[in-house]
Amino acid sequence: MTSPNDLPRTVGELRASGHQERGVKDEIQANLLAALAEGRDVWPGILGFEDTVLPQLERALIAGHDIVLLGERGQGKTRLLRALTGLLDEWTPVIDGSELNEHPFSPITPESIRRVATSGDDLPISWVHRSDRYTEKLATPDTSVADLVGDIDPIKVAEGRSLGDPETIAFGLIPRAHRGVVAINELPDLAERIQVSMLNVMEERDIQVRGYTLRLPLDVLVVASANPEDYTNRGRIITPLKDRFGAEIRTHYPIRLDAEVGVITQEAHLAAEVPEYLIQILARFARALRESSSIDQRSGVSARFAIAAAETVAAAARHRSTILGEQEPVARVVDLATVVDVLRGKLEFESGEEGREQAILEHLLRRATADTAQRLLGGIDVGPLVVAVEDGAPVTTGERVSAKDVLAAVPDLPVVDEIAERLGAQSDGERAGALELALEALYLAKRIDKVSGEGETVYG
Incomplete structure (x- = not known):
């Protein structure tokens, strides 16, 4: 999707336009409150949850909580998670060519930090549509830490970088969802050792790869879905990870x-x-x-x-x-x-x-x-x-x-x-x-x- 031509194209133009940076949870909160105040339909296509699930979900989003939806199959959990994109700004600025869609005012990777320092106000920026800020992963037993968080890229090491260099890391799905929403479907299906890798992301908002701690101030809203554990028998959400979700919301089949x-x-x-x-x-x-x-x-x-x-x-x-x-x-x-x-x-x-x-x-x-x-x-x-x-x-x-x-x-x-x-x-x-x-x-x-x-x- 092509962004409108009248949007700023450099950091200097963005700063001159009066643009204010805000985190993804603040962005969702502000847009949700504005929609509620205006009486707009925030959840198009979501039926049967008007008096039960949606008020709970809205309160969790206003509180800035990460969320897990718990319910039996076919209750619309995935549709509800995907509807969250409608609460993001339609267009958001990113450093042009950055790997993690970093905000021009807050670079977090070594390469982007260097580019901002070198180019200053002339650094080119691009605009990402909200539909591209939603990342979804179906949890499967073969999902690895590298899939979710990242791993050492052997090609970058072969090029001469040392193992301790943060630029040798190939980022996984969660870091690539920086400044967006990342959804994990069927979370209990993740092996418990893989769930452990999410603990730092959920609380400290950094990632650890192969013993190296790369301090990335990630800005993500983490949402997940799960079937009741007493039915699946395939696994469970480990207690420390469950504790890091601010809200657990039960879905249901249509009541009326x-x-x-x-x-x-x-x-x-x-x-x-x-x-x-x-x-x-x-x-x-x-x-x-x-x-x-x-x-x-x-x-x-x-x-x-x-x-x-x-x-x-x-x-x-x-x-x-x-x-x-x-x-x-x-x-x-x-x-x-x-x-x-x-x-x-x-x-x-x-x-x-x-x-x-x-x-x-x-x-x-x-x-x-x-x-x-x-x-x-x-x-x-x-x-x-x-x-x-x-x-x-x-x-x-x-x-x-x-x-x-x-x-x-x-x-x-x-x-x-x-x-x-x-x-x-x-x-x-x-x-x-x-x-x-x-x-x-x-x-x-x-x-x-x-x-x-x-x-x-x-x-x-």
């Missing part, structure tokens, strides 16, 4: 249904239209899974499950419409069955439930469907639909049955129009989906029968 629906709608890439009521069914399904004693709740049910479920349902609708030549693919209740078949492997069941996985998922999906239909269609007199189906107008649906064929089974039935109007269904695909929801609700209430087999389902 509308937040769950919002996450699915925002994140899912849908290949076909998925009506709102199907999104609600999938959201309730995910929430039921999180409450089920048959599911290993230490593992959690990720928000990615519901997102993938919506994408699977949309794909099933697109698949059907392509085969049948429908112009506007719309997902229907019949497509929900694909969720159980495709996504079962994303869940971890309790050990005593072996062999019952399919039945458990089908039961919870039926419950989510019934609950959604009751809330959306409550108050409609569906008696005429029951009579029509019982008196010889069975409705056949399935992955090879078009929307027009579904609707043709109950032509000119006013209650179908009422159901469609309640659900905002207009096209044939939407109306067929609305009819299927009503029929499935009647079946689950044991008012009509349903027979499934060979890719078709018959209500009647």
Whole structure:
């Protein structure tokens, strides 16, 4: 990204412009307070944390604390960490060509200190966008001290420098994040001896490499994410390192249904239209899974499950419409069955439930469907639909049955129009989906029968 042309290009111009240097934590604090005072949305795209996680996070940032987010998989921890870049200044000055993005007024490496002393106000500067001031590392067991902090560069030693020369050091990820945010995902996965290397960075803000202490006054905000230790069993955050984080904030899955629906709608890439009521069914399904004693709740049910479920349902609708030549693919209740078949492997069941996985998922999906239909269609007199189906107008649906064929089974039935109007269904695909929801609700209430087999389902 190219910086604006009207920004200063030398140290002298920068000083004449009245620029004030400030640390990254002060920068984030000031920008956050200004945004809060103006009522601006500080966390775009973050849903379900408004009254819980975000206030805690904002207080930690105002206090200038390093932060660790603790929570099960798929709770938006990484998205939240990446959103921190929005609190940095859009452009910040650095010594042109410096290895660690040093501020022109505060060089910290021997080379930059020499350049400032030699060039003075004529030292060229460049500008770094805030998106380039966020550094992320996924902690893996093979991560080394050199990756995070640095190591001796043998090439520089071979060029004639001594081992004690600070300029022989090849800097790692954390020093290179100087004047920015460094995020460590899945921090407990780091070997404990590697976590020890972060202690000086977190407290004294210097680094030690191969027995040499290089006093670098690093200016970084360190943030991390971790799963609860009682689930991962892969490691832990060592006590001295945990003590150096100023704030430990617990994340959670969406508490309200509308937040769950919002996450699915925002994140899912849908290949076909998925009506709102199907999104609600999938959201309730995910929430039921999180409450089920048959599911290993230490593992959690990720928000990615519901997102993938919506994408699977949309794909099933697109698949059907392509085969049948429908112009506007719309997902229907019949497509929900694909969720159980495709996504079962994303869940971890309790050990005593072996062999019952399919039945458990089908039961919870039926419950989510019934609950959604009751809330959306409550108050409609569906008696005429029951009579029509019982008196010889069975409705056949399935992955090879078009929307027009579904609707043709109950032509000119006013209650179908009422159901469609309640659900905002207009096209044939939407109306067929609305009819299927009503029929499935009647079946689950044991008012009509349903027979499934060979890719078709018959209500009647």
